[in-house]
Amino acid sequence: MSQAVRRKGGVELPPNRYREILEIAARMICEKGYEGTSIQQIAHACGLTKAGLYHHIRSKEHLLVEIMHYGMDIFEERVLSQVEPITDPLERLRTCMAKNILMVTRDRTKEITIILHEHATLTGEELDRINTRKKRYVRFLERTFSEAIATGQIRRVDPKVATFAFLGAVNWIYKWFQPDGHVSDEQLVRGMQDVFFGGLEPRSSAKPEAS
Amino acid sequence: MSQAVRRKGGVELPPNRYREILEIAARMICEKGYEGTSIQQIAHACGLTKAGLYHHIRSKEHLLVEIMHYGMDIFEERVLSQVEPITDPLERLRTCMAKNILMVTRDRTKEITIILHEHATLTGEELDRINTRKKRYVRFLERTFSEAIATGQIRRVDPKVATFAFLGAVNWIYKWFQPDGHVSDEQLVRGMQDVFFGGLEPRSSAKPEAS
DNA sequence: CATACTACCGACCGACCGGTAGGGTACCGA
DNA sequence: TCGGTACCCTACCGGTCGGTCGGTAGTATG
Numbered sequence: 001m002s003q004a005v006r007r008k009g010g011v012e013l014p015p016n017r018y019r020e021i022l023e024i025a026a027r028m029i030c031e032k033g034y035e036g037t038s039i040q041q042i043a044h045a046c047g048l049t050k051a052g053l054y055h056h057i058r059s060k061e062h063l064l065v066e067i068m069h070y071g072m073d074i075f076e077e078r079v080l081s082q083v084e085p086i087t088d089p090l091e092r093l094r095t096c097m098a099k100n101i102l103m104v105t106r107d108r109t110k111e112i113t114i115i116l117h118e119h120a121t122l123t124g125e126e127l128d129r130i131n132t133r134k135k136r137y138v139r140f141l142e143r144t145f146s147e148a149i150a151t152g153q154i155r156r157v158d159p160k161v162a163t164f165a166f167l168g169a170v171n172w173i174y175k176w177f178q179p180d181g182h183v184s185d186e187q188l189v190r191g192m193q194d195v196f197f198g199g200l201e202p203r204s205s206a207k208p209e210a211s
Numbered sequence: 212m213s214q215a216v217r218r219k220g221g222v223e224l225p226p227n228r229y230r231e232i233l234e235i236a237a238r239m240i241c242e243k244g245y246e247g248t249s250i251q252q253i254a255h256a257c258g259l260t261k262a263g264l265y266h267h268i269r270s271k272e273h274l275l276v277e278i279m280h281y282g283m284d285i286f287e288e289r290v291l292s293q294v295e296p297i298t299d300p301l302e303r304l305r306t307c308m309a310k311n312i313l314m315v316t317r318d319r320t321k322e323i324t325i326i327l328h329e330h331a332t333l334t335g336e337e338l339d340r341i342n343t344r345k346k347r348y349v350r351f352l353e354r355t356f357s358e359a360i361a362t363g364q365i366r367r368v369d370p371k372v373a374t375f376a377f378l379g380a381v382n383w384i385y386k387w388f389q390p391d392g393h394v395s396d397e398q399l400v401r402g403m404q405d406v407f408f409g410g411l412e413p414r415s416s417a418k419p420e421a422s
Numbered sequence: 423c424a425t426a427c428t429a430c431c432g433a434c435c436g437a438c439c440g441g442t443a444g445g446g447t448a449c450c451g452a
Numbered sequence: 453t454c455g456g457t458a459c460c461c462t463a464c465c466g467g468t469c470g471g472t473c474g475g476t477a478g479t480a481t482g
């Protein structure tokens with residue numbers, strides 16, 4: 001399995017092995033939870049003994065930390081940095097939603113799911129560090145909502161509440177979405193954009209009242 | 212603590228003791244996760260030994276099942292059955308959102324949080340039973356969205372996607388909301404209703420285009 | 423006073439937990 | 453040829469896991 005790699009030809013995969021371990025561990029933790037996955041099981045899945053695995057990792061907790069930062073790296077590279085340069089704030093939000101959704105549904109980026117699910121597993125300053133990176137995304141969304149309000153592209157809503165509604169709608173997907181289910185991911189992206197940005201109340205009729 | 216109850220005066224708390232255990236266990240599992248909470252810790256918090264606790268519960272897994280069904284009972288009583296009789300579909304949705312949000316923020320109903328968080332902990336037919344009860348709520352929302360579309364009160368959106376956007380926005384709250392934070396729960400209810408039902412795009416201007 | 427039942431406990435079970443000590447092997451540049 | 457280093461092993465640590473056993477104190481009934 002993982003022995004298919006040979007280092008005969010010289011430098012080959014030395015740095016990749018660590019990533020491989022992170023990804024295997026991420027898959028297992030994603031499936032059975034952090035506390036529900038033992039170091040033995042991870043080691044066995046990596047083709048190692050427990051002690052062998054500990055040659056690569058510092059501790060179980062630090063393994064989770066590394067997985068989460070790895071996930072944040074992927075997210076910032078494939079979503080945040082992609083949409084940040086978009087000048088139009090509304091288009092920035094729409095594209096951000098699309099990329100964020102596909103991040104959860106497609107590309108088995110189990111690391112992202114772990115970040116979403118294990119939100120209260122870490123403690124202390126490692127938790128702070130992850131939360132700081134998460135908050136960067138939240139602030140980005142809040143700013144973009146405010147910007148879109150300023151340009152008159154969206155209504156005067158509470159940017160903070162809008163941000164958490166956005167994040168909830170998008171991040172909740174990992175709890176119910178099935179790749180082979182009734183809803184495809186493209187359908188989901190279009191539907192979510194329609195519901196969230198288009199709103200629910202009808203456009204072309206005077207609304208009687210709202211409490 | 213829990214010994215404050217005396218059964219001198221006759222029948223007193225025999226059935227309540229079990230609920231007390233469920234609530235104590237729910238609080239702990241909510242704080243530290245199902246796998247992260249041991250039977251010993253729960254027993255100790257109940258003022259019992261582990262063997263004493265096992266007099267009341269069948270197994271750790273069954274304890275979780277009971278907590279979840281208890282939570283579903285509370286939810287159906289305090290949300291579903293309250294909003295189901297509302298005839299106006301849009302008003303039904305708005306009230307449902309309000310009650311659902313307050314369910315997560317106020318009344319420390321830890322059982323609900325557990326149902327939301329531990330969505331993949333159970334397996335087999337116990338999982339099926341809980342999912343069946345959850346699906347009743349999902350179907351109810353889908354039906355209500357369809358109904359509101361039929362009456363012309365909301366736009367022609369995908370009822371399934373709208374339902375999951377609704378559920379995501381509402382159920383994600385447990386991950387970030389702090390009772391003493393910057394956003395109060397009344398503010399959250401009003402803001403969520405505004406964002407979700409009012410939509411984001413402006414009402415009173417012709418929109419140039421949307422991709 | 424005997425019976426029966428609920429509630430509960432001390433002691434214990436085998437399995438497994440996260441983590442470590444220390445040794446072995448294969449390959450590296452010097 | 454000689455370390456040095458990366459990698460991985462067997463064996464083991466103290467502790468905890470979920471769960472069970474036989475037993476007992478208290479109460480209620482007859």
